[in-house]
Amino acid sequence: MRAVVGHQFGGIDDLRLEDVPPPPLAPGTIRITVHAAGVSFANLLFIAGKHQNRPSLPFIPGTEVAGIVTEIAPDVATSLRIGDRVCAGLPSGGFATEAIVDADNVFAIPDSLSFAGATLFPTIYATAYAGLTWRANLKAGETLLVHGAAGASGLAAVEIGRALGARVIATAGGDHKLDAARRFGADHAIDYKRQDFREAVLEITNGRGADVVFDPVGGDVFDNSLRCIAPLGRILPIGFASGRIPQVPANIVLVKNLTVIGFYWGFYMAWGKSRADAALRGQVRTLFAELFALYEARKIRAPVDQTLPLAQFAEALRRVEQRQVIGKTALAPGDPA
Known part of the structure; x- marks a missing residue:
């Protein structure tokens, strides 16, 4: 071959x-x-x-x-x-x-x-859907902040967030990428190259901040996300495209009652093991059935x-x-x- x-x-x-x-x-x-x-x-x-x-x-x-x-x-x-x-x-x-x-x-x-x-579907939509539902417990009416929103992971999170009934704020660089984020369901799109996304998020949310942050970027993006997240918010790091793995300042986590939620989809696929964990298989099968139903309903594209x-x-x-x-x-x- x-x-x-x-x-x-x-x-x-x-x-x-x-x-x-x-x-x-x-x-x-x-x-x-x-x-x-x-x-x-x-x-x-x-x-x-x-x-x-x-x-x-x-x-x-x-x-x-x-x-x-x-x-x-x-x-x-x-x-x-x-x-x-x-x-x-x-x-x-x-x-x-x-x-x-x-x-x-x-x-x-x-x-x-x-x-x-x-x-x-095997990793991109699965990560966005499982991360936002199983781990971050995103609810209808909450505000979701998605970074890297024009890439595959980011656009998937935008679509899933919209399908779950959240208000979606997307960050991306350049008009072409911002337009894509809007086409796929973002209510607000912020060009991080032109403005401080932290200030923009706080302005959009009247100072409260985002309830959930979907972060495939890490680095400075993660650091600044902690400063525009709502009390009792959840931040979901799913990758470090910036190249820098951030450190979590425990004082901010404490004062805002935040939850930092790790998510690695390979765990659910049992990568690195001989066989998948049988206790998770039904959960994973249900997730894929729900994702394909969302696709056939044209809620993800x-x-x-x-x-x-x-x-x-x-x-x-x-x-x-x-x-x-x-x-x-x-x-x-x-x-x-």
């Missing part, structure tokens, strides 16, 4: 497109012919060896795939069948023409959902910025690295170009 392979940790230029043997079908797994693989900022951390899910060498990046089921291990009890259209989350191996995935992490997708659009052939993986990764993407970029491993 064809795959993007890293033989050492480093940058995009250290990756190569190679012919490699197909991975063997292990017990408890499903083989998928990959029609689309999601490209994300987390891939860049993975390639550099800086992600919490650190692979052994050599490695194939890619944690979000969509495609066709082609083989099911004999011990797997599932309603899925050969030929089904699915999406799947996996700790690595997605940038390839085939992938082997734990059967618990493979989900049938609606016929109306494209393969490229489906790559948003699975925005894809661009789909490129597998051979153009470097261009796709650089577009993400340079923050040029609105929504999701995907690779199409089935395209020989």
Whole structure:
């Protein structure tokens, strides 16, 4: 099969497109012919060896795939069948023409959902939905502040927040990204390059602040979010795209009665373990059913910025690295170009 392979940790230029043997079908797994693989900022951390899910060498990046089921291990009890259209989350191996995935992490997708659009569900929508509902307990009528609101994670949080009935304040850089945030449901959009988002949030909320903050950025953004969050607010750090992991000032947490809530979706997918935690599987299955229902009700739209052939993986990764993407970029491993 064809795959993007890293033989050492480093940058995009250290990756190569190679012919490699197909991975063997292990017990408890499903083989998928990959029609689309999601490209994300987390891939860049993975390639550099800086992600919490650190692979052994050599490695194939890619944690979000969509495609066709082609083989099911004999011990797997599932309603899925050969030929089904699915999406799947996996700790690595997605940038390839085939992938082997734990059967618990493979989900049938609606016929109306494209393969490229489906790559948003295994980690991006799942993180936004589970983080905002399971962990942050976002309620209708509350104010949600979303940072990085034009990227895949941010736009997903904007859509989910709107679907849950929250008032959504989005931050992004530049008119093009602000327009995207508004199109996907933001009630207010703040250009952090032109104004202090802390002051803008406090003005919009009449000095009260946001009830919930969805933060994939970290660094100074996290620090300033603590100063425009409402009493009893919840801040949800889901990544550190800024490159700096912030420290939590306990005095602010104490005075405002804040809750800082860590959220790593890989825990629910049991990445790094031999099998998924059985106690969580029903909860995860229900979450995906709810997400697909939201999609079919047109409350989330699975925005894809661009789909490129597998051979153009470097261009796709650089577009993400340079923050040029609105929504999701995907690779199409089935395209020989």
